[in-house]
Structure formats: C-alpha cells, structure tokens
Amino acid sequence: MTRAMVKMLGAVLSAAALLLPATASFAAELDAKAVIYSLPDQIKWGPVTPAGNQQAVLFGDPTKSGLYGVLTKWTAGNHFSKPHFHPNDRFITVISGTWWVGSGPNFDPANTSVPMPAGSFVTHFGKQVHWDGAKDVDAVLLIVGEGPATATPFVAASQMAPNK
Numbered sequence: 001m002t003r004a005m006v007k008m009l010g011a012v013l014s015a016a017a018l019l020l021p022a023t024a025s026f027a028a029e030l031d032a033k034a035v036i037y038s039l040p041d042q043i044k045w046g047p048v049t050p051a052g053n054q055q056a057v058l059f060g061d062p063t064k065s066g067l068y069g070v071l072t073k074w075t076a077g078n079h080f081s082k083p084h085f086h087p088n089d090r091f092i093t094v095i096s097g098t099w100w101v102g103s104g105p106n107f108d109p110a111n112t113s114v115p116m117p118a119g120s121f122v123t124h125f126g127k128q129v130h131w132d133g134a135k136d137v138d139a140v141l142l143i144v145g146e147g148p149a150t151a152t153p154f155v156a157a158s159q160m161a162p163n164k
Helices: 003-024
Strands: 053-059 066-074 090-103 114-117 121-124 130-134 139-147
Touching: 066 090, 066 130
Parallel strands: none
Antiparallel strands: 053 066, 066 139, 090 114, 090 121, 090 130, 090 139
16 A cells, blocks of 8 residues: 555544544434433432432332332442332342442341442342342342332341330
8 A cells, every 4th residue: 555545544434433423423312202312421329328329219209109110329438228128019120330238137238248240130029128239339229129128127026115
C-alpha cells in the first residue's frame, strides 16, 4: 500500500467516524401508547437510608395494594437489614453486584448469609423471616411484588416484654 493510499484510507475512516454520532442521534421515536421507558440517568433514586440502601420505584406504589416494581441498591460496607418479614411474596432479580441473603431469626451475616451474584433470582415468601444486604460491593436488585410492601421486624418471644 502506498503512502497516498494510507493517507486516503485514514481520511475516509476519520470522516466515517465523524458521521457515526450523527447517524446514532437519529433514533426512531417510540409510540408512548405502546412503549414507555426510562434510561438509567432518568430513574429517580431516593436517598440512602441509615441502613445503607436506597430505592427507586419503577411502577406501581409499594405502599398500596397492587403490583409494584422497585430497584433497591444495597451499598457496600456490610449494610444489612435486621430479621424481618413481608406480608406477601416478593420476587427478586440481582441486577448487579453480590447480594447476601440470610433466613431465620439468627442474624449473623458473617457466617450464615449466602451470596447471590448478578443474574440470580430469589423468592422471599410472605410471612417468612429473612434478612439481606451487601458486603464489599454494591448490590442492585429488581424487586417485584404485591403491595403493600411493608416490612415487619422479627421479635423473638424471649425479647418481648411480659404482660402485666
């Protein structure tokens, strides 16, 4: 290949590279009656709670009856919920990171939690005690369930005040 051909090829490739962003910006418009969407930077995340998680409601209202979907992010740093249960089943897909899950009333994340890597699917059955969170990396979850999505802390009988 001659120098002139190399220069010409370089000029053509440079021109093509300049056109790529322009052609990518001519995306098709979607009919909002058929499809709605949110890009990652359009999802409204709530504040990080003292427990180390934050939530973004994707659809429905988790405080009311009916189907809902939320993204929950557990932040890295050994942030865990304490043992609790929900009134209804919840279906969870790990989107990114590693989510750590434990079951039963004995809270011991270091020894009795199980890692769920990205792509894992978990069902939390209603009225069953569990706890969960993140250790060394953030974990982002998609949670779908039937509201209201309340969490009731588990209190062992030995922890309850005696009736007087």
